[in-house]
Amino acid sequence: MFRLTIEKALNHIINVNNIDIAPIDNKVISLGVDDIDLSLFFLCLNSRIFVIDNGQNKKTDVEIRMNKASFLSLFKGIPLEDLIEKEDIEINGSIKTAQNLADLLASSSIDIEELVSQYTGDIVAHQVGRSLNQIKNISLSNDGSIIDNLKEELTTILIAPSRAKIFKGRAS
Amino acid sequence: MEKTTHFGYKQVDVEKKQGLVKGVFDSVAGKYDLMNDVMSMGTHRLWKNYTIASSNVKEGDHVLDIAGGTGDLAIKFRKKVGPSGKVILSDINDSMLHEGRKNLINHGVIDVEFVQANAESLPFEDNTFDCVSIAFGLRNVTHKDAALKQMHRVLKKGGTLLILEFSKVENQMLEKAYDFYSFNLIPKFGEYFANDEDSYQYLAESIRKHPDQETLKTMVHDAGFEFCEYHNLTGGIVALHKAVKT
Numbered sequence: 001m002f003r004l005t006i007e008k009a010l011n012h013i014i015n016v017n018n019i020d021i022a023p024i025d026n027k028v029i030s031l032g033v034d035d036i037d038l039s040l041f042f043l044c045l046n047s048r049i050f051v052i053d054n055g056q057n058k059k060t061d062v063e064i065r066m067n068k069a070s071f072l073s074l075f076k077g078i079p080l081e082d083l084i085e086k087e088d089i090e091i092n093g094s095i096k097t098a099q100n101l102a103d104l105l106a107s108s109s110i111d112i113e114e115l116v117s118q119y120t121g122d123i124v125a126h127q128v129g130r131s132l133n134q135i136k137n138i139s140l141s142n143d144g145s146i147i148d149n150l151k152e153e154l155t156t157i158l159i160a161p162s163r164a165k166i167f168k169g170r171a172s
Numbered sequence: 173m174e175k176t177t178h179f180g181y182k183q184v185d186v187e188k189k190q191g192l193v194k195g196v197f198d199s200v201a202g203k204y205d206l207m208n209d210v211m212s213m214g215t216h217r218l219w220k221n222y223t224i225a226s227s228n229v230k231e232g233d234h235v236l237d238i239a240g241g242t243g244d245l246a247i248k249f250r251k252k253v254g255p256s257g258k259v260i261l262s263d264i265n266d267s268m269l270h271e272g273r274k275n276l277i278n279h280g281v282i283d284v285e286f287v288q289a290n291a292e293s294l295p296f297e298d299n300t301f302d303c304v305s306i307a308f309g310l311r312n313v314t315h316k317d318a319a320l321k322q323m324h325r326v327l328k329k330g331g332t333l334l335i336l337e338f339s340k341v342e343n344q345m346l347e348k349a350y351d352f353y354s355f356n357l358i359p360k361f362g363e364y365f366a367n368d369e370d371s372y373q374y375l376a377e378s379i380r381k382h383p384d385q386e387t388l389k390t391m392v393h394d395a396g397f398e399f400c401e402y403h404n405l406t407g408g409i410v411a412l413h414k415a416v417k418t
């Protein structure tokens with residue numbers, strides 16, 4: 001769910017704002033957040049991004065390691081060089097590719113704090129709704145229908161039956 | 173080469189399975205949608221929505237839905253790809269395709285192409301599709317590895333494969349309840365609603381003969397997909413395998 005939300009938000013922002021992701025085409029970027037034991041692999045192919053949980057032995061082009069605070073900062077648009085300067089982030093491989101990904105994460109405007117709180121604990125449907133409202137606010141094209149669609153799909157995921165137990169007694 | 177294969181819990185000659193499966197779907201076609209709702213208590217819609225949400229399909233994409241039957245996924249994909257995209261619904265069975273056509277028209281969807289084809293030998297060029305899906309179809313295919321290789325072949329680089337299929341239940345308690353439901357109630361529903369207990373007995377049995385999550389994941393890798401992961405839905409009653417062609 002966590003990865004799927006990030007994947008959908010990134011692809012949404014790429015499509016709506018017509019972002020050219022050719023510079024990271026064919027690249028595999030691994031991103032590890034040590035203190036919350038989060039590991040993400042970003043695979044860029046066919047003008048879209050796949051967020052997967054395991055590189056499955058594929059050679060990565062860049063490996064980025066950081067802590068939770070820097071992870072949150074990345075999404076808030078704190079420049080990568082500031083984080084590198086403060087030694088809050090470790091990059092092995094092409095800095096340019098890492099920068100491209102950082103730019104994309106920053107522009108996605110995902111409310112990452114909420115999302116991380118879901119990752120580490122509870123998942124509540126309206127929180128995802130709020131994360132997506134953030135996306136709506138910054139989208140260049142104000143296509144409400146895309147957002148509504150995205151929300152609908154994610155809400156469906158959240159209430160997919162294997163998750164249903166999480167909602168028991170939580171209805172607001 | 174194996175001489176026999178399973179058809180539900182029965183062992184049959186390899187070359188006979190396809191005809192037997194055809195018999196089942198010829199028989200259930202007219203009542204298929206109703207029975208899906210009854211048997212899954214409507215949950216198949218959530219599973220399918222999850223599949224669509226995971227698809228990464230966007231405007232302009234070309235999508236192939238294999239074993240598409242009555243077209244639930246095709247209808248949803250059609251919306252996503254917009255006028256510049258293309259959706260093909262393929263199925264081996266003409267009765268199911270016929271029901272699919274009716275269903276799509278009822279939903280006001282006319283621009284989906286229908287192709288009668290066996291998943292084991294797809295009549296499409298290499299590197300054609302951005303997404304290939306198969307929902308509740310793979311377990312009926314005799315040579316699953318051949319079908320998976322075909323799916324890999326027709327996908328573009330960066331294309332997504334989605335396999336939605338019944339799988340192995342994670343929890344023992346749930347498994348017991350599910351077994352009872354599958355083998356006692358589903359055939360009875362089949363008899364009551366569709367006047368066809370045997371076909372629904374086959375459907376319940378074929379689910380148990382289908383490879384579990386990890387085995388299918390290995391098969392997907394063996395077919396050439398570098399990345400594959402699965403998501404259990406409803407405690408593993410169903411799993412969605414998602415793979416990317418690299």
Ligand SMILES: C[S@@+](CC[C@H](N)C(=O)[O-])C[C@H]1O[C@@H](n2cnc3c(N)ncnc32)[C@H](O)[C@@H]1O
Pocket residue numbers: 193197208238239240241242243244262263264265268289290291292306307308309312313314
């Ligand atoms: C359980 S139905 C699923 C229909 C639809 N995808 C859905 O999810 O509602 C299985 C479908 O698989 C088709 N099928 C069985 N064997 C096949 C094969 N070898 N190639 C293509 N389709 C096949 C059947 O005709 C049937 O329509």
